[in-house]
Amino acid sequence: MTAGTGTTTAPAPSTVTVRRVSFPRVLASEWIKFRTLRSTVWTAVITAVVMIGFALMMASLMNMAASTPEMREGMASDPDMQAMGMTGTTVITLGYSFGQLAIAVLGALIVTNEYSTGMIRSTFAAVPHRLPTLWAKLLVIVATTVVVIALALGIAYLVTMPILDSAGLPVDLSDPTQLRSVGGCVLYLATVAAFALAIGTLLRHSAGAIFTLVALFFVLPIIFSIVVGATDAAWAEWVNKLLPSVAGERVIATGPTPDNLLEPWTGYAVLAGYTVALLAAAAVTLKRRDA
């Protein structure tokens, strides 16, 4: 080794331990990336808070309805309410429809923000095989979603318990339907996260990915529910029940399945199928495209 010039100190070659790139190491790296961004941490916290808030609001509403016969009747005759079911789990899982927006944005952003900042080149220089990065991101976002949503549902269950008891709508997890609904809520949002990650990887642009996800999960269902309600067109009914959110959220519903919607697990399988297909497409393009 030659003597350093001036203040330049040499990196000591023999003392640096560099190990093989392995999936657990890539996973640990992706976890560091996830938890070191304020935006991701805040999105996760806000998702939980919103879910709990919705549960409290709905519980209070049900409590009011319990003592107001006209309101109870009105709710009972609403077809959407019927499909969703009217049990304690419906109340604590209600926030999923807003939670899915936050989760979808989070899932898309953990990959699109790397493209918009140029970080992706640092990432792929360290993990040139690329695919371990995608699977590690998938694991991080799915695991985080499961933990955050399970926690949110747990807290929602506890804080709404006294209100729901007085409304005569207790959460009963010994009821298989209610258990499926609570588990389905976690599963549905975890799948939405994976779906969003795939969309983000395919589109690479934050705005484009978020627009696509909002269109798929919010705008199209609203448009189609209006079209289906107004026209009874068979094709519209088909498209509607196969929309990712309309199909997937059946797994959370506790009411009887209406004719124009899928059975709970069939619906979830449709969403899972889309997600697997999109992830496969994302993996192929990630490997092929220039970073």
Added chain:
Amino acid sequence: MIEAHALSKRYGPKLAVDDVSFVVQPGVVTGFLGPNGAGKSTTMRMIMGLDRPTTGHVTVNGSPYARHERPLAEVGALLEAKAVHPGRTARQHLQALATTHGIGDRRVDEVIELTGLTAVARKRVGGFSLGMGQRLGIAVALLGDPRTLILDEPVNGLDPEGVLWVRNLAKHLAAQGRTVFLSSHLMSEVALTADHVIVIGRGRILADTPVQDLVDGASRRTVRVRSPQATELAEALRRDGAEVTPTDDGALEIAGSDAARVGETAAAGGLVLHELTPVASTLEDAYMALTADAVEYHAGDVADAAPHETGPAPAAAGPQDPTAQQGDAR
């Protein structure tokens, strides 16, 4: 060692890198010189496996970058100053990348200190100046203590002290037997830092030569004269062994002589001089001549229609091009 074989990259209709072959040797600093848009960054991204070559292939330390089990120990790269999420701190950024190779926090802190980022290591990168971002990029490159370093415009945005530091660091790393490949669009920068230079223009290799050769070529002095009897003067000077080239504005450009001899030759022949000016061409001139040639040659044939199979071959062809042109009268 970096070996590129007939590397090409096409973006739509534009051929960014056109059949490029070169070898970057360990133990010396190799400069990669070319104007903006010449294909330097694209070539470097292809070396790192970030961009897929349209044709050809490139290996680092004997195999394609992605085949290495410990890529960061093979190649450390500064590809652009801010390939960083601005929301993370410098230390978090380094930790995230280090973790993929099981590199511990001790090494992370070591490269932070080495690059002079200790004071800002726990600040978010979003607030960094260009120079600090550059230092962070170099810290990332050094993380895995790599055998090969690829630095794309490493002195961009650095203050004079930082520029000096990068030069010394590059030389020092090369002296340890590492391969150091750094790009610049400034001839002067390469002349000060590199031992060997590969010049690229319009996606083609124009020269692959020791920097000293390029410097020697450029330091050739010429003399400019104006005379109403230009024809006779040119003849007299040629008899004297000088190279004479008429310029567009009616002057004569004389090489292989000096002002005193030109003046004496004119006096001996009784020729009137209106101007007698010694001209020292700079490194930048040599570089401009080299890259300007690339533009002229581009439509036609650039000597090497067939790709060279050995490393030194383009080295022989490259640097002679501009000299051959200047020495037409020889």
